[in-house]
Amino acid sequence: MPDAPPRLRTENRDGTAIATLCRPDGSNGLDRAAADALHTWAEDVSAAAEGGTIRVAVLRNEGFAFSVGGDLRAFDASADFAEELRYVATRLHEALKILGAMPLPLVVAVDGVVAGAGVGIVMAADVAVASASSKFRMAYLGVGFSPDGGGSWQLARRLGHARAAEFALSNRVMRADEALSLGMVSRVVAVDDFETAVDELTTQLAGAPxxxxxxxxxxxxxxxxxxxxxxxxxxxxxxxxxxxxxxxxxxxxxxxxxxxxxxx
Amino acid sequence: MPDAPPRLRTENRDGTAIATLCRPDGSNGLDRAAADALHTWAEDVSAAAEGGTIRVAVLRNEGFAFSVGGDLRAFDASADFAEELRYVATRLHEALKILGAMPLPLVVAVDGVVAGAGVGIVMAADVAVASASSKFRMAYLGVGFSPDGGGSWQLARRLGHARAAEFALSNRVMRADEALSLGMVSRVVAVDDFETAVDELTTQLAGAPxxxxxxxxxxxxxxxxxxxxxxxxxxxxxxxxxxxxxxxxxxxxxxxxxxxxxxx
Amino acid sequence: MPDAPPRLRTENRDGTAIATLCRPDGSNGLDRAAADALHTWAEDVSAAAEGGTIRVAVLRNEGFAFSVGGDLRAFDASADFAEELRYVATRLHEALKILGAMPLPLVVAVDGVVAGAGVGIVMAADVAVASASSKFRMAYLGVGFSPDGGGSWQLARRLGHARAAEFALSNRVMRADEALSLGMVSRVVAVDDFETAVDELTTQLAGAPxxxxxxxxxxxxxxxxxxxxxxxxxxxxxxxxxxxxxxxxxxxxxxxxxxxxxxx
Structure with missing residues (x-):
């Protein structure tokens, strides 16, 4: 059995479960391996949360993107594009359902490009922190698809229909400060202060009752x-x-x- | 049979259904003729959307107002004020239900005064674009009425109760930039760029999958x-x-x- | 029977019911006497509203705080901390249910510190006016408690989950202008203009149909x-x-x- 390709590096430290999206090309495109890794992490963290050994979960990224969304090239290289997409979307959604029911805060720390399902993952956070250079785009319409990852649910409820539809249908890029003003993220932090801010937030949450x-x-x-x-x-x-x-x-x-x- | 008074000028062009509120006095007050015209347009566009000949619908205005709301003078000149109001409100609401269920985007392009039911119509849009000089006012309380056109539903959900109640109960005028910041419209465009922006948006949406x-x-x-x-x-x-x-x-x-x- | 300790001073004037939180120490901490007083006022105003003698209700404060929330010292001095807390929270919640069902506007006028259940009370208003120096803090997490007073319901619906969770879990102080931008209050007024603004708002609402x-x-x-x-x-x-x-x-x-x- 070959090694799983690197998609998500996980560690537990001081009561904090940290998962870092770490695909070597920096895109953090979501293929079968990435969806499986996120699902496994969600199950592990959820079990550890119930067991009391973990108090905060953090999902973050290396590379130029938090995630560009579904890996269309991988789906295309599979035996059946639609079946591969179905597997990845369903697996990701199961992971999001588990993460959203955990009795502890999920922090999502975003530094870079967020597109497609990445947008939904960010809004699945309890607390989402974005670096000031992060950029958001729905992207689905560019390939004739509709949103997944809960993106359409979150956008409609947070932005109201007029702004949600404009963002999704225009397929435009949104900067971090606008995402903050619309409630898509909780905080925006200057790039130089990003690591420190995420660490301080995590430490504060891990110490809370x-x-x-x-x-x-x-x-x-x-x-x-x-x-x-x-x-x-x-x-x-x-x-x-x-x-x-x-x-x-x-x-x-x-x-x-x-x-x-x-x-x- | 006399000609219907001019209320709504409609045309279909390049897959786009365009309806222009065009009452000669520029108020676009909503009387029986206007409500009937909007209802007929909603039915026509909905049928064309299902048939695949139309991809975007645009509702816009000529004159100083997008709409000042219900035409109280017309209701007063009718045999029974309340019955005439009932007819117009019900007809408008049926039109809004049809427009809100269409499988294509409704763009509302607002240039000028928006009052009463006009506010609800704007928020029935999927994408609402306002010129920077547009102004919004609920107006109902000034004559002892409560909101219609879905205005109270949209305001409560988008602004939250505290801001929705303040806007409705104070009966104050709101400028376009505040309407944007509260999610009542999707975009605000400088007056000189308004026509171009609406055309570009419509073209983009008509070309989307x-x-x-x-x-x-x-x-x-x-x-x-x-x-x-x-x-x-x-x-x-x-x-x-x-x-x-x-x-x-x-x-x-x-x-x-x-x-x-x-x-x- | 001793006099009830001063917690809420009430008067009816020109169709307006005014209740002023007036605890001598200026904290307006919520103990049994305060919760009972708010509940009695809610019942009285509700009855007067149905009877047609009152058209607006105003809840405001003297002292440095609108309310610092539950009076932990009083709960601790009681026979049973948890039972006393249960009584006060339940009584307050009953008052909020009555106030939220009244057929007239509840204005909450906030000048100073708002913490704990105070935050929920402010968001129970139809129109909430805050002086520019007002400050908001959830505070519960600092003592190992969860929100009451409807605060968690209002925050989640108005701010969206990402901003609501950040505010509650960070336990940070929020200034009045941010509270306005997030829809927690309807208006913010400079300290020097605060009394006048509240009076004008009340007069306008009392004169509305x-x-x-x-x-x-x-x-x-x-x-x-x-x-x-x-x-x-x-x-x-x-x-x-x-x-x-x-x-x-x-x-x-x-x-x-x-x-x-x-x-x-």
Whole structure:
């Protein structure tokens, strides 16, 4: 069995799971190997999150692109273009479903070109940080395709229909600052400060109280699909429950004692 | 039978259906004749879209206003104000439902005053382009009415409740640049460049691959009413299906051959 | 029975119900007395709104903070921290449900620090006006808690997930101008102009046609939970009905007669 081609380099360090898109050509085009690697990472991180050994997950890139999207050349070289595309899209979508249900924050750190499914992956993040030189493009229409990776869902909900349709149908390039103003990413950082900013963010999140982070994410993720009244009841149950956990007790004691909390 | 009063001038050219609001007084106030004309145009364009002869629809205006909204003077001159208003609002809403379900982009090109139902019509667009001198106002509260034309639905979803309620309840005028920043329109263009920008946009959209455009719009339009997981499954089915269409095959071949695609 | 500690000073004046958070230490921390006072005010205003004696409700603050959120010291001094928190959160949430269903505008006027549940209360407003020096912070994560007061629901829907999660998980301070750009508040006003701006807004809203205001709010509030097609039908019924009310008849007559309307 040959070695898997390099697509995703993963490591766990200080409670943080880091996956780096590392395709040698720098494109991070998504082929079968890349989709499988992302799916495996999602399953591993999800299991580690449940087991309590991981507190933050970070997906980042080497090369000129975070990802140019689906690797059309690889699909074309396969036995059946459409079947290969189906495999990669489905595998990627399964990975995104797993990542979106994890009880910990997914940070996506983007430095470079983001196109096609890459745009959807960025918006699957809980916190997305982009370097100021990053650029976004849907690209699908250029080859007669429609969006995948959740891109059309995220764009419509965040930008509103008029801006989402303009971006997707014009197939234009969007700069990082516009992506920030439209809520596609959480923060934009100057290129020189990018590594430091991602490290600081990751460290801060890894040190935050674990159950409170998980509950905050759960509440934010469910807000779009239920009424405010239902949500208020859930919020009340959640904050009361957390106040009885060791981290909640420590947080309050530290606040009242005017000292820094030491969360578990 | 007398001629219908001039309200909407329509033409089909190069695969584009163009309707120009052209009421002689320049107000483009919406009376029975205008609502009927918009409804007929919506039905005609929808049929032509299904038949494949039209690829883009454009709604634009002559005169000082895109539309000042309902023509209160006409309603007052009718046998029954409320019944006339009911007819016009219902007819307009039927037209908007038809336009919003078409498998092609509706471009709304706004140059001037937009008030009342005009605001809702602009936000019914897939891509809305406004000249920089355009101005928006809800206006309903000034006469003791509530919004129609879908305006309250669009505002609440795009601006969030705090900004939507402020705009509607203050009854203030909003300039084009603010409307852009709030996602009410897709683009704002300097007055001198407006005609050219609308023409270029229309030409670009008319040349885009038809089924991919239709699928992109369908996905964007359904995003607000279902979960991300459901949407991901639909996206995967759609992109795989499109990859087998003539435009998808041509798009990929052109990409791999580093040439411009020739879509059908 | 001792006097209730000062938490909320209420008065009705010129059809406006005004409640001023007035805890002597200026923090407007939310304890049992504050939650009870807000709940009582919500019930009183709601009853007065139905009775027609009140047309606008205003919630504002004295002191350095609009509200720092839950009063952890008070919870800690109670017999059971979690039970006291449960009482206060539940009581506050009941108040927010009542306020959010009133047929009149709730104006929240914020001058100072807004933290924890205070953030949710601000976003429960129909129109939220903030002084330029106001500052917002979620704060929950600092003590190991998750959001309440509807904050997580409002943030997710208005900011989109990437910006909402960044704000909540970073636990950072947000200035008023950013809160405006993200739709958390409706307007930001210079500190020196704040009182005047709130008074003018309140006067304008109190003079607006009552049923039209109520219907506009009802339509804006329901937009997020139903389809555009359903909403269009409701809008048409509403505008036709209002055109037959005394305010609708007067509004049209004034418009046609080119005079100011005299609403009831």
């Amino acid at each position: 674990k159950e409170a982070v998980a509950e905050t994410l759960r509440l934010l993720r469910t807000a779009g699909s239920r009424s405010l009244d239902e949500h208020l009841d859930d919020e009340a149950r959640s904050i009361v429950r957390l106040s009885r956990t060791p981290d909640g007790v420590e947080g309050v004691a530290a606040f009242l004692g005017k000292r820094q909390p030491a969360f578990s | 038809k089924e991919a455009v239709a699928e992109t719009l369908r996905l964007l339009r359904t995003a607000g009413s279902r979960s991300l997981d459901e949407h991901l499954d639909d996206e995967a089915r759609s992109i795989v299906r499109l990859s087998r269409t003539p435009d998808g095959v041509e798009g990929v071949a052109a990409f791999l051959g580093k040439r411009q695609p020739a879509f059908s | 009552k049923e039209a205001v109520a219907e506009t709010l009802r339509l804006l509030r329901t937009a997020g939970s139903r389809s555009l097609d359903e909403h269009l039908d409701d809008e048409a019924r509403s505008i036709v009905r209002l055109s037959r009310t005394p305010d609708g008849v007067e509004g049209v007559a004034a418009f046609l007669g080119k005079r100011q309307p005299a609403f009831s």
